[in-house]
Amino acid sequence: MRANRQIVLAARPRGLPRHEDFRLAEAPMPAPADGEVLMRHDWLGLAPAARLRMDEAGSYSAPMALGDVVYGQAIGTVLESRHPDFKVGDMAMAMRGGWQCFSALRGGDLVKIDPQLAPPPAWLGPLGTSGLAAYIGLLEHGRPKSGETVVVSAAAGAVGSVVGQVARIQGCRVVGIAGGEDKCRAAVDEFGFDACVDHRDPGLPQALARACPDGIDVSFENAGGASRDAVWRLMARGGRIVVCGLISEYNAPEATGPGWYRLLTQRLQIRGYITSDHLDLRPAFERDMARWWAEGRIRMREDVSQGLASAPAAFIGMLLGHNRGKVLVSLAPDHASAA
Numbered sequence: 001m002r003a004n005r006q007i008v009l010a011a012r013p014r015g016l017p018r019h020e021d022f023r024l025a026e027a028p029m030p031a032p033a034d035g036e037v038l039m040r041h042d043w044l045g046l047a048p049a050a051r052l053r054m055d056e057a058g059s060y061s062a063p064m065a066l067g068d069v070v071y072g073q074a075i076g077t078v079l080e081s082r083h084p085d086f087k088v089g090d091m092a093m094a095m096r097g098g099w100q101c102f103s104a105l106r107g108g109d110l111v112k113i114d115p116q117l118a119p120p121p122a123w124l125g126p127l128g129t130s131g132l133a134a135y136i137g138l139l140e141h142g143r144p145k146s147g148e149t150v151v152v153s154a155a156a157g158a159v160g161s162v163v164g165q166v167a168r169i170q171g172c173r174v175v176g177i178a179g180g181e182d183k184c185r186a187a188v189d190e191f192g193f194d195a196c197v198d199h200r201d202p203g204l205p206q207a208l209a210r211a212c213p214d215g216i217d218v219s220f221e222n223a224g225g226a227s228r229d230a231v232w233r234l235m236a237r238g239g240r241i242v243v244c245g246l247i248s249e250y251n252a253p254e255a256t257g258p259g260w261y262r263l264l265t266q267r268l269q270i271r272g273y274i275t276s277d278h279l280d281l282r283p284a285f286e287r288d289m290a291r292w293w294a295e296g297r298i299r300m301r302e303d304v305s306q307g308l309a310s311a312p313a314a315f316i317g318m319l320l321g322h323n324r325g326k327v328l329v330s331l332a333p334d335h336a337s338a339a
């Protein structure tokens with residue numbers, strides 16, 4: 001019987017995770033119980049939120065225990081089914097598949113995907129939870145109107161790139177904030193942003209002011225830190241600040257936010273949200289995003305690394321901003337070597 005290769009949490013990171021915080025392990029191949037399916041993971045989707053689950057205190061979700069398989073999403077193929085809705089060969093997305101080569105999961109914890117509509121990686125990007133986070137945050141909480149200015153940080157990343165494209169579909173002027181020239185160029189050339197400014201540039205506040213001459217109506221915050229502070233000074237009256245993520249603080253949770261005086265003078269609304277609070281919007285998201293994807297109005301950038309063992313380096317690289325698009329791990333090399 002083949003073994004199941006896994007990456008487990010070996011130690012709780014202090015600040016930025018190190019390679020020693022992860023360990024490659026082997027477990028017996030899982031056996032599906034009644035109501036479950038055995039899935040071969042073909043792709044892992046890495047997400048910054050996994051870092052929050054590595055702290056003992058946890059965050060909005062329960063912390064991982066030491067020795068747990070690292071939390072993460074997976075796309076895979078059903079090898080064996082004991083659930084009436086799934087048959088062998090179906091492809092599905094597992095929110096809690098984890099960094100491993102196989103899993104046995106309840107049918108209710110899987111979402112079937114249609115590889116005819118879009119290739120599997122897209123179901124971890126715009127058509128998956130990155131897209132859902134963008135859709136909910138922007139449309140439900142940002143409520144952008146045509147002609148308004150929307151600013152999004154981590155603009156070339158998995159969530160940010162979808163926010164920008166959906167805001168353009170709504171008729172907004174879209175300005176990105178991203179780390180470095182290459183990402184700013186991608187935001188404009190690949191994703192259709194009107195402008196994008198570099199958060200590493202000490203002249204960020206001035207560059208953002210030039211890019212937003214009428215102020216900012218909707219801020220979609222993914223990063224916090226320098227970008228948040230620059231955005232804050234430019235918020236227009238009645239503006240909405242949507243806090244999707246604060247990645248600059250995930251390795252240093254004591255960071256402080258801006259003073260609140262502008263909140264008063266500009267009559268601002270600030271809203272934090274977690275995607276899983278709004279799963280009622282999933283059908284609308286699936287309908288709209290599938291249509292926009294089929295019409296070619298949503299594009300995706302992928303940052304693929306090869307093999308399960310590459311996941312920790314890819315994850316650490318993402319927290320350092322080294323990724324160019326949605327961070328994916330292809331498990332094809334693992335399955336080929338085990339065959």
Ligand SMILES: NC(=O)c1ccc[n+]([C@@H]2O[C@H](COP(=O)([O-])OP(=O)(O)OC[C@H]3O[C@@H](n4cnc5c(N)ncnc54)[C@H](OP(=O)(O)O)[C@@H]3O)[C@@H](O)[C@H]2O)c1
Nearest residue numbers: 133154157158159178179222223245246247248274275321
């Ligand atoms: N609320 C929710 O339910 C929900 C759901 C999904 C994701 N999120 C959040 O959305 C954000 C984006 O996630 P993603 O999956 O799309 O990742 P991503 O943007 O593809 O990758 C992370 C990016 O964050 C940026 N970054 C890293 N450290 C930074 C720092 N110190 N200062 C500024 N930017 C930094 C980097 O881009 P640059 O090089 O451009 O800075 C990096 O490429 C994260 O904060 C995540 O937690 C929230």
